[in-house]
Amino acid sequence: MLSGDDDILREAERWRREGRGVAIATVVETWGSAPRPTGSHLVIDGEGTFLGSVSGGCVEGAVITEALDVIEDGKPRMLEFGVADETAWRVGLSCGGRIRVYVERVS
Amino acid sequence: MNLDILALLNAERAARRAAILVTDMAGGEQRVVREAELAGDPLEEALAERFRSGKSGLVEADGRELFLTVQVPPVRVVAVGAVHISQAFAPLARVAGLDVTIVDPRTAFATPERFPDVPLLAEWPDEALPRLGLDRYTALLALTHDPKIDDPALQAALRSSAFYIGALGSRKTHARRVERLTQAGFAEADMARIHAPIGLDIGAVSPAEIAVSILAELVATLRRDRRRAP
Known part of the structure; x- marks a missing residue:
C-alpha cells in the first residue's frame, strides 16, 4: 500500500506500550465516491492525538470524539457518515459518498 | 483490539508476510490468519480471494458479518x-x-x-x-x-x-x-x-x-x- 497505514499501526502499538489509551478507527464500508478506501485507519490516543485518516478530513473530528468515549468504556462502536445521514448537517462528506467506520479500543 | 493481535499484525508486516485480521462486527472478536496457514480455515475461500486482491472488506459467514482487514507487505x-x-x-x-x-x-x-x-x-x-x-x-x-x-x-x-x-x-x-x-x-x-x-x-x-x-x-x-x- 502507498497509504502509509503501516506506520500508523506501528505507532498505535508503540503508544499502547507507553501506557497511553489508544483506539483504532477503520473504514469498513463505503458507498459512492468516498475519499479513503475500505481498510483505511485512523488511530487516536486518549489526549485526542491522531494519525492517519478515514476521510479527506471531513469527519475526522467526529470520529476522534467518539474514539475518546471508546477509550473510556472499551465498547466498540460503528459510526456512519454521509449525505443520507441526518448528521450530514453537522458533519458529513462533501463528496456525496457514505462511509461506515468501526472504532475499537486497543486493550 | 488486543495488544497481542496488534503486535502480531505489525510483526507479520515487518517480516513481509501477508496476513488478514478477521473481526466479528457483532461481538468484536478477532483473529489473525497468515497466508501460510490458510488451508483448512473455515473462511479459506473468502480469505484466499482477499489475499489475491489485497482489498479489505465485509463478508457474511453463517449469518455473521465479518470485516477482513487485509494487510499485504509494504511495497x-x-x-x-x-x-x-x-x-x-x-x-x-x-x-x-x-x-x-x-x-x-x-x-x-x-x-x-x-x-x-x-x-x-x-x-x-x-x-x-x-x-x-x-x-x-x-x-x-x-x-x-x-x-x-x-x-x-x-x-x-x-x-x-x-x-x-x-x-x-x-x-x-x-x-x-x-x-x-x-x-x-x-x-x-x-x-x-x-x-x-x-x-x-x-x-x-x-x-x-x-x-x-x-x-x-x-x-x-x-x-x-x-x-x-x-
Missing part, C-alpha cells in the same frame, strides 16, 4: 545503481510510502554521503538480491547502464514474481540487452515484463525528472486495475 523498490537518478528517486519514493533499498557494488557510488538515510548495499546483485528476496510486492530498477551489474539483477528479477521491472537505457541499448537475455535462455514473455526505456514518457530530461517518470510508471503498474482505459 519495496530495489534500485540497482547508486547513480544520480537514484539519488533523486529515493526521497521521492519515500514520500510516496515506498521502501527503497539501493544496491551497487561500486563503492565509489554506494556511499552514505550520496545516500543519507537510505539502506545501501555495496554488493553485487548476485549476493544482495537473494538475501533481499524479490517478492510480488517488490519492484526492481536496473539503473547502472553497465550490463555487468544490470544483467544479473534483471535475470534475478525475471526469475522472481516482482510486480515491476524497469531498465534504464535507450531502445538500442535495450535491443542489445534483449539479445543477451535471450542467449541466457529467457523467453519473449520474460522480455515483455521489462519496462524499457524505463519510466512514463513525460519528456523527462534531468535525473529528478526521470525519477518522477519512474515513480509514476511504478504507481501506474501497482494500481493498474483502477486506471481508466486510455
